Amino acid sequence: MDDKMDANKSHEALEKVHHLSFIREEYIKEYTVDKKFKALERARRLRTFLPLPVTRLPGILYISKSDLRELPQQLPFLRVLSLAFHKIDFIPESIGSLKHLRYLNFSKTNIILLPEEIGNLHNLQILLLSGCRYLYRLPDSIYKLTNLRHLDIVNTNDLYKMPSGICGLTSLQTLSRVIIGKESECRVSDLKSLVHLRGQLSIEGLQRVKDVVHVKEANLHQKKGIYDLQMKWSAIFDDSRNGTTEYEVLEGLRPFKKLGRLEIKFYGGTKFPSWVGDPTFDCLKELILYGCRSCTCLPTLGQLRSLQTLTVTSMCSLKRLGF
Numbered sequence: 001m002d003d004k005m006d007a008n009k010s011h012e013a014l015e016k017v018h019h020l021s022f023i024r025e026e027y028i029k030e031y032t033v034d035k036k037f038k039a040l041e042r043a044r045r046l047r048t049f050l051p052l053p054v055t056r057l058p059g060i061l062y063i064s065k066s067d068l069r070e071l072p073q074q075l076p077f078l079r080v081l082s083l084a085f086h087k088i089d090f091i092p093e094s095i096g097s098l099k100h101l102r103y104l105n106f107s108k109t110n111i112i113l114l115p116e117e118i119g120n121l122h123n124l125q126i127l128l129l130s131g132c133r134y135l136y137r138l139p140d141s142i143y144k145l146t147n148l149r150h151l152d153i154v155n156t157n158d159l160y161k162m163p164s165g166i167c168g169l170t171s172l173q174t175l176s177r178v179i180i181g182k183e184s185e186c187r188v189s190d191l192k193s194l195v196h197l198r199g200q201l202s203i204e205g206l207q208r209v210k211d212v213v214h215v216k217e218a219n220l221h222q223k224k225g226i227y228d229l230q231m232k233w234s235a236i237f238d239d240s241r242n243g244t245t246e247y248e249v250l251e252g253l254r255p256f257k258k259l260g261r262l263e264i265k266f267y268g269g270t271k272f273p274s275w276v277g278d279p280t281f282d283c284l285k286e287l288i289l290y291g292c293r294s295c296t297c298l299p300t301l302g303q304l305r306s307l308q309t310l311t312v313t314s315m316c317s318l319k320r321l322g323f
Contacts, residue, residue, distance in 0.1 A: 019048035019080075047100075048080040063088060072097045084108055084128070096120035107131050107152070119144035130154040130176075137161060143168040150174035154200075162186040167193050173225070174198070180205035188253075191218040198225025204232040206249055207241060207268070215252035224256045233266040235291060241268045243294055250276075257281050263288040270317075272299045279303035286311075293317055 014020075063086050072078075072094040081098065082105035089110040096117025101124050106114075108131040118124075119141025127148060129135060136158045142148075143165025151169070153159060154176045161181045167190035169175075175197055180188050188209050191197075209215060220226075231253060233246065247269035254275040255262070260283050264276075269292075275281075277299035286309040287301070297320045301307065312318070 016045065018045055019050075020046055021048075021050045045077060046075045047077060049075060049078060050080060050082050051084065051086075065090070068092055069094060076100075079103065081105070089134070091115055091118075093117045099123065102126065104128070110134050112158075113137055114139050116141045118142065121145065122147065124148055126150045128152045129156060132156050133158060135159055138163060140165060142166065145169060147171055151176070153177050164190065166190055170194065170196075172197060176200055177202045177204060180208045182208070187214055189214040189217040191220065191223075195219075195223070196225070197223050198227070200228040200230075201226050202230040202232065203253070204230075205234070206231060206253075207234045207246070209249050210245065212245070212248045212252055215249050218253065220253050220255050222256065224258065226255060227259065228261040229255050229259055230263040230265065231267070232263075233268060235266050237266075237268060237293065243269045247271065247273065258283045260284060261286040263290065264292060265290045267292040268294050270294050270296050274299070277301045277304060279305070282306055285309065288313075290314060297321065 063083070068088060069092045072092070076097065077100055078098050079100050080103040081101060082103075084105045084107040086109055089112065091106065091111055091114055093115045094117075095115065096119070098121065101121050103126045104121070104124060105126075105128040107128045111132055112134045113136065116139045118139050122144065124145050125147055127145070127150070130152045131154070133155065135153075135156045138159070140163045142163055146169065148169050149171050150173060152174060156177070159177070159179065162179045162185060164186055166175070166178070166186050170193050172194050173196045175194065178188075178191065178201065179186060180203065188203065188206070231250065246267060250264070250267060250269060251273035254273070257278075257280045259281060262276075262284060265288075272295065281304060283306055284304050285306050287304070287307060288311040289295075289298070290311070291314045293314060293316050295315055296317050298312065298318065301310065
């Protein structure tokens with residue numbers, strides 16, 4: 001569908017349509033989109049609803065709150081739903097009625113949370129939330145999405161905690177961020193059951209880890225699919241920080257040796273464990289050490305034969321190179 005197509009004259013065709021995409025103009029007006037959504041009232045067999053960009057710049061697509069609420073009732077058989085780049089700030093509870101959904105994309109929207117009814121989407125395999133900069137929490141019901149394989153939460157800067165139920169999503173292959181929280185929230189040991197993780201992973205909030213046993217339970221060294229790893233502590237160095245504990249945490253988080261990129265931020269120990277710089281990490285191409293201001297020495301890095309980029313920033317206590 002595009003702005004040249006008269007949707008009102010295509011109702012008969014829409015009744016039989018299973019897969020529909022529509023052109024997303026760069027500066028589209030709200031009334032134009034409302035007209036398009038009205039045309040879907042008879043497309044009840046629709047399986048795929050997907051916006052397509054026609055310019056290099058994505059633009060913004062508008063949808064009224066009433067249309068958004070009615071969408072699940074109008075299209076009950078949807079398998080693929082993308083509302084990426086739509087100007088929306090909420091998701092209606094009725095989204096939980098789309099029992100057949102496999103793919104759900106809310107990327108680059110202004111949503112602040114997802115309703116608990118998301119947990120009713122038992123067939124969901126892909127949930128994309130990248131660039132949702134106002135999203136501050138995930139629903140506790142996320143543990144019910146046992147078929148979920150990809151959860152993309154890159155660039156969700158306001159997201160400050162994750163539910164403990166993440167550990168139950170044993171089919172996950174993509175989990176771009178893990179935020180360590182309190183006892184009732186996500187813990188580093190929850191990574192133990194996520195044996196299929198691959199690609200990029202950022203482990204944040206490591207200053208909250210107090211028991212090193214939980215770190216070893218994560219079995220990070222067995223996750224062979226992770227290529228890009230970030231470990232992040234808090235940028236606030238106060239009396240609650242313990243350099244010895246943080247050293248033990250980092251030591252216990254030794255990743256699989258075929259890692260390609262490693263970033264360590266705001267680590268509070270005075271030195272790095274021996275695995276940082278170990279020559280068995282022969283695939284490591286990029287190493288970033290940022291804000292580790294208590295460290296007095298760098299590990300020996302000259303034996304990392306594949307290393308192409310080394311970035312050392314804001315390490316004011318650094319006195320020597322090599323152990």
